[in-house]
Amino acid sequence: xxxxxxxxxxxxxxxxxxVLLLGMCPTLGTTTSAINGLGxxxxxxxxxxxxxLVISLVKxxxxxKVRIPAFIVIIASFVTVVDLLLAGFLPALHEQLGxxxxxxxxxxxxxxRAEAFASKNSVFSSIIDGLGxxxxxxxxxxxxxxxxxxxxxxxxxxxxxxGDNDGMLFFVLAPGAFLALGYIIAIINSxxxx
Amino acid sequence: MEYFVxxxxxxxxxxxxxxxxxGVCPFLGVSNKISTSVGMTGAVIFVMTLATIVTYLIxxxxxxxxxxxxxxxxxxxxxxxxxxxxxxIILKQVSPSLYQALGVFLPLITTNxxxxxxxxxxxxxxxxxxxxxxxxxxxxIGFGLALVIFAGLREHLDMMNVPKGxxxxxxxxxxxxxxxxxxxxxxGMV
Numbered sequence: 182x183x184x185x186x187x188x189x190x191x192x193x194x195x196x197x198x199x200v201l202l203l204g205m206c207p208t209l210g211t212t213t214s215a216i217n218g219l220g221x222x223x224x225x226x227x228x229x230x231x232x233x234l235v236i237s238l239v240k241x242x243x244x245x246k247v248r249i250p251a252f253i254v255i256i257a258s259f260v261t262v263v264d265l266l267l268a269g270f271l272p273a274l275h276e277q278l279g280x281x282x283x284x285x286x287x288x289x290x291x292x293x294r295a296e297a298f299a300s301k302n303s304v305f306s307s308i309i310d311g312l313g314x315x316x317x318x319x320x321x322x323x324x325x326x327x328x329x330x331x332x333x334x335x336x337x338x339x340x341x342x343x344g345d346n347d348g349m350l351f352f353v354l355a356p357g358a359f360l361a362l363g364y365i366i367a368i369i370n371s372x373x374x375x
Numbered sequence: 376m377e378y379f380v381x382x383x384x385x386x387x388x389x390x391x392x393x394x395x396x397x398g399v400c401p402f403l404g405v406s407n408k409i410s411t412s413v414g415m416t417g418a419v420i421f422v423m424t425l426a427t428i429v430t431y432l433i434x435x436x437x438x439x440x441x442x443x444x445x446x447x448x449x450x451x452x453x454x455x456x457x458x459x460x461x462x463x464i465i466l467k468q469v470s471p472s473l474y475q476a477l478g479v480f481l482p483l484i485t486t487n488x489x490x491x492x493x494x495x496x497x498x499x500x501x502x503x504x505x506x507x508x509x510x511x512x513x514x515x516i517g518f519g520l521a522l523v524i525f526a527g528l529r530e531h532l533d534m535m536n537v538p539k540g541x542x543x544x545x546x547x548x549x550x551x552x553x554x555x556x557x558x559x560x561x562x563g564m565v
Binding site: 265283286292356358366 | 393394395396397398399400403445446447448449452453456457485486487488491492495496499539540541542543544545546547548549551552553555556559
């Protein structure tokens, strides 16, 4: 597989959220606004790239039997790094994302890519794979976050465009997350079949 | 009375799946049949309670005295992974019948974010050991309640004539949205 298609597969063909349906917890939990979705997506992308890089470097040193715990430790280290960096430099975003930052550890996308790709491929293509998948995840979260923010509070990236009206609060609350994601996937499914 | 409030709010008011979005993966993944969802619920309640007690003690006795709480994420996930393996081995020896009922679900639980989520939440909420245990059990029940109801709905949904693009996950998500709306009715109860 060439590097370009390796990179772009995460965006549409194998998008982790819309097509593979992985990592649903942060997808639904953090996308109350476009900026939160993007922040969460980029934090996950960082962890994904770094863990793919390290795992593909050490893949020959880890005995096969203990590879999953070893992967988890590597991933958890980078999650701690992201957690501390966000708390230090972007405290407002850190506050908003809250519990979902440490929970990147159990995001199935990260462990899934480590197991399915980084443990079998070269360092360079693992980085490309992590970058593609991570940005694909961030892209999906940005779309869902923007949809919910536009419908829910009549704003985009915090910029209000419908005057004094408040929009449909429903989409910012919990049920709106399920509903918005359901309709987005339905639209993508019917476009793909057409 | 205190415990009663914790239990009611964990099960209904801020349901772990439908209001806090923890454990959504198994919620969507193993909700095709009521029988499997009941098995999953049993495994989750068991592991969640055990994991919360153990991680609480680790936090209280090791991480806080040595001032290394920044290692929380790493140590918790390792403890949970080890615990799940241990429970699997012990169950296999001690109670083969229980192992048969819960066995297939146990490996899935390591990556269930509800377990790690509850372990982190009890620290955030400043609960003591007893409150943490009750909170963990209640959240396990809350997870089970949402899962079993959803599985029941999906069993019926399978027999319905759903529009083409909506088949499978989209209609399941929209059903989950309606279920979440129903649970929102509990808001303000405690």
